[in-house]
Amino acid sequence: MRGRIIKVGLLGLGTVGGGVYRVLQSNRELIAGRVGARIEISRVLVRDVRKDRGVPLPPGILTTDPEEILNSPEIEIVVEVMGGTGAALDHVRTALARGKSVVTANKDMLAVHGKELFQLAQEKGSDLLFEASVAGGIPIIRVLKQCLAANRIQQVMGILNGTTNYMLTRMTNAGRDFQDVLREAQALGYAEADPTNDVEGYDAARKTAILASIAFNTRISFQDVYVEGISRITTEDITYATELGYVIKLLGIAKDTPEGIEVRTHPALLPQSHPLAAVSDSFNAVFVRGDAVGDTMFYGRGAGDLPTASAVVADIMDAARNIVHRAPGIISCTCFEERPLKPMGQVRSRNYLRLRVIDQPGVLAQIAKVFGDHQVSLAAVTQRDTRGDRAELVLITHEVAEQNLRDALAELGELEVVEEICNVLRVEDDG
């Protein structure tokens, strides 16, 4: 069976495409042994065949005509690493419609057009695999779909964006402020010139939607995810969090609760003893709690040409095995339920609050009364950093419904003694 050759067409030869090409070349004997068939890239779609890509390519392999791949009867697997939702989407549709298996790393495309594409794959009995779309080299899709499939998943919590994790790590370890580490991340090429997508949590939220969909077998889209970014985290928050025994991380969180699925992406205080707390720099990690397996965590590089290629090539190998064994589509889309979402106002969590108040007798009593009126009970109160007639109050609440907290904060904002509600962050420490 090792003699059988499975031909692959590659759409795109950028960072990830180049990585895929190199991994398939350098490990080709190992890969053939492990799959039971040779995998051969026979055509690569590019925009300019003359551009030097630093990858040694056999003559004639490059093409600017997608039909040379999509219409080739001998190409059985199409790998889409162009990105975007323009031509990439058209090509993936065509490839699936023609019965080819498709491997993609394109989370933007899946976030918007996933339903249609998975349906098409299922009708045609083809594979549509997308391991690289979440957490790069960490095989979290296969872990959820296959390895932990015996479990009712209770919680998925991930550090899914390397740029912001790098920034928060630098803020914590070097005591630098947000703007400062953002410039550093841009200089290092970790953050883009317009960093909105990373810094405001949109990238992590897209990945959270994909993970939640798989974990809870129900389609959850980007629009369903409550999102907050990290741009309002200050060095003060970092310092207080450290003193209180926490680290601040941007988390993608999905939980199964009796009132529905919670799905949100926001910065949060995590106990220093939590397995995710030690995940630093640009590493990603996903914590999964299942009813049988208990707590698990999966850690690795969330981006980069070779880590992403590791995931794409694993998908190609699965698709090839499935073709050899005539079983494409063996693990297909599993969104067979329609679970309700829990409104954000009902989400319960502990909270960290930092307030600037006028330093005079009776202030704490006024504040405590407002919290009490809204059923917000306080687990810890510390007054710090008194300057002149202003003091900073740092409070940790017990678990409370988001709506009660919001109502309390609105009323607090009206108090004359409260000068500023400096920051409010959720605390994730339910064990």
Next chain:
Amino acid sequence: MRGRIIKVGLLGLGTVGGGVYRVLQSNRELIAGRVGARIEISRVLVRDVRKDRGVPLPPGILTTDPEEILNSPEIEIVVEVMGGTGAALDHVRTALARGKSVVTANKDMLAVHGKELFQLAQEKGSDLLFEASVAGGIPIIRVLKQCLAANRIQQVMGILNGTTNYMLTRMTNAGRDFQDVLREAQALGYAEADPTNDVEGYDAARKTAILASIAFNTRISFQDVYVEGISRITTEDITYATELGYVIKLLGIAKDTPEGIEVRTHPALLPQSHPLAAVSDSFNAVFVRGDAVGDTMFYGRGAGDLPTASAVVADIMDAARNIVHRAPGIISCTCFEERPLKPMGQVRSRNYLRLRVIDQPGVLAQIAKVFGDHQVSLAAVTQRDTRGDRAELVLITHEVAEQNLRDALAELGELEVVEEICNVLRVEDDG
């Protein structure tokens, strides 16, 4: 396809068997949706049908006759959770010979009879799946065989035994000594009355052999693994390690080197910043370095009825999917290479040494000369804990071949000024 029923025969209803039964019962709808077929346990082999097992069982499901499972044409998957290499082995052989798919958690059986059983499964085109045999609920077998299959694996390093990890954690955090935490572990049911198998590293070594075989596509047996246990670790070693920025862990290590495969299980000093360093109590974790993916880690419960059942049921689900899609054996044994083992004397590592010496001028010079004569160079030397005319020397070597270190230690032992070589531990900190 959801209507199709796949019947399963369970051999054994002990801790793991009971867990498997309960997980298949409580998550049966989810599992059916995820597999595309219903999974039903139709017969359970036990020794005594009247014993109460605390699991609600339909009448007549229990049997003492293995042929009711092995000879049943409607049972397509046989799950072996009896343990041992007696009847379990006979039954697995028979089930495979009759073309049934087999799921097992039995690492002892695979360590000795793996070759024969995998060959039989391959001939018959059946699945022989064994996720639960290493690291319980952590899906490390599938991760290596499938998720990271695009990589040339460079290194696998695991905390594979929960009992010893619990003991080392207690020694580190509570400052207690080996005998003391062993008694505690026995009282808690973590350690057996005869703790040899855990404490001397044999259990971890068996798992290391399985992981190395899969990672390097070459059959490695328990006998190939160099083993040391943790019984000679003292509170002094723990204290020095902590001061030097390390934790002591019992590690299963397998590395691919130009001179062959290194495979060993022993306690080692790991930098506190290493992803495995934070893995405490009875948790397990496996660190994997691949040439494309870089550093990854997989963390979870290594034992217990439900975590182990999570792995067994995932295997049952894979086997069932493969039966539905007529593709059993799609991922089979991958020991297609014959790689040489690197002799232990050639293994290179840094080392921690603790010596008790006579406290007089010129001692360090004598010791340093012996090391120098054997090409052992020292990275750090500290003299501590001088009592009367005795001093304790703690040394960290640079990387050195094991044989050179052994020769140096033999010669050191001859020196009159060296009263005792208290301990020698490898340091794993190659990045």
